[in-house]
Amino acid sequence: MEIPGTTAIVSGAGSGLGAATARMLATAGANVALLDRDLALVEAVAADIGGRAFACDVADAVSAEAAVQAACEAFGSIRIAVNCAGVAPPARIVGRDGPLPLAAFADVVAINLTGTFNILRLAAARMCDLPPLATGERGVIINTASIAAFEGQIGQAAYAASKGGVVSLTLPAARELARHGIRVLTIAPGTFATPMLQGLPADALRHLGEAVPFPSRLGEPVEFAELVMHIIGNVMLNGAVVRLDGALRMPPK
Numbered sequence: 001m002e003i004p005g006t007t008a009i010v011s012g013a014g015s016g017l018g019a020a021t022a023r024m025l026a027t028a029g030a031n032v033a034l035l036d037r038d039l040a041l042v043e044a045v046a047a048d049i050g051g052r053a054f055a056c057d058v059a060d061a062v063s064a065e066a067a068v069q070a071a072c073e074a075f076g077s078i079r080i081a082v083n084c085a086g087v088a089p090p091a092r093i094v095g096r097d098g099p100l101p102l103a104a105f106a107d108v109v110a111i112n113l114t115g116t117f118n119i120l121r122l123a124a125a126r127m128c129d130l131p132p133l134a135t136g137e138r139g140v141i142i143n144t145a146s147i148a149a150f151e152g153q154i155g156q157a158a159y160a161a162s163k164g165g166v167v168s169l170t171l172p173a174a175r176e177l178a179r180h181g182i183r184v185l186t187i188a189p190g191t192f193a194t195p196m197l198q199g200l201p202a203d204a205l206r207h208l209g210e211a212v213p214f215p216s217r218l219g220e221p222v223e224f225a226e227l228v229m230h231i232i233g234n235v236m237l238n239g240a241v242v243r244l245d246g247a248l249r250m251p252p253k
């Protein structure tokens with residue numbers, strides 16, 4: 001799909017991978033609607049790249065529907081949707097205070113899995129109504145999982161389960177939406193230098209980088225954004241989960 005003049009929505013665009021993706025899309029000439037539950041954060045990014053910011057809690061049906069509606073009113077119909085909103089609070093199944101509160105597990109699933117599906121379903125419904133492009137495409141939806149979907153570590157039961165769900169919905173979504181010319185893919189990043197990881201002590205961050213076989217460092221958000229751009233441009237990519245991890249395979253802890 002050609003990017004200039006096309007409308008894209010990016011969730012979690014206030015920070016990290018989502019912000020880098022929104023920036024690269026804007027530089028390539030897309031109309032970018034930046035969605036995040038942190039409005040101040042996402043307004044600053046939007047102002048910087050010439051996009052439009054919308055408050056959106058991806059886990060909430062009403063909030064997401066209003067944000068997608070507002071994005072369409074601002075820019076016209078969406079052809080690109082990139083799901084980057086997510087949280088990764090570490091928590092053991094049985095901790096010092098007993099079993100993990102069920103609500104803590106459910107919150108992570110609500111944001112990472114249900115939230116991804118929420119944007120996917122709303123974007124897909126809009127895309128279905130659009131005329132096909134010369135490639136036959138109507139749209140492309142890119143989700144963000146994690147290599148934790150495959151090698152979840154101790155303390156990542158909720159996070160890994162939520163990301164495993166994102167991996168698993170990719171193929172059925174691509175199969176169902178194929179007849180509308182809508183592609184669905186998921187990127188499973190390894191370890192990237194974003195605010196999500198930057199709360200860790202410097203030593204832990206250095207170790208994380210060194211654990212990557214090659215290149216032995218954390219990924220840069222711009223490298224994630226470059227993969228998003230390639231996926232958008234390559235119509236043959238569909239229904240796949242693409243690892244972006246420098247050959248990293250996470251150990252148990």
Ligand SMILES: NC(=O)c1ccc[n+]([C@@H]2O[C@H](COP(=O)([O-])OP(=O)(O)OC[C@H]3O[C@@H](n4cnc5c(N)ncnc54)[C@H](O)[C@@H]3O)[C@@H](O)[C@H]2O)c1
Pocket residue numbers: 011012013014015016017018035036037038041056057058059084085086087088111112115144145146147188189190191192193194195196197
């Ligand atoms: N950084 C990494 O190493 C890494 C690795 C694998 C996967 N990921 C995934 O990539 C995605 C982006 O992560 P990041 O590293 O850029 O993190 P980040 O914390 O920098 O950005 C996440 C953004 O999502 C927003 N967000 C959180 N909950 C939301 C909600 N309910 N509704 C709307 N927005 C919400 C936050 O406000 C924030 O702006 C996440 O899904 C994360 O799980 C990150």
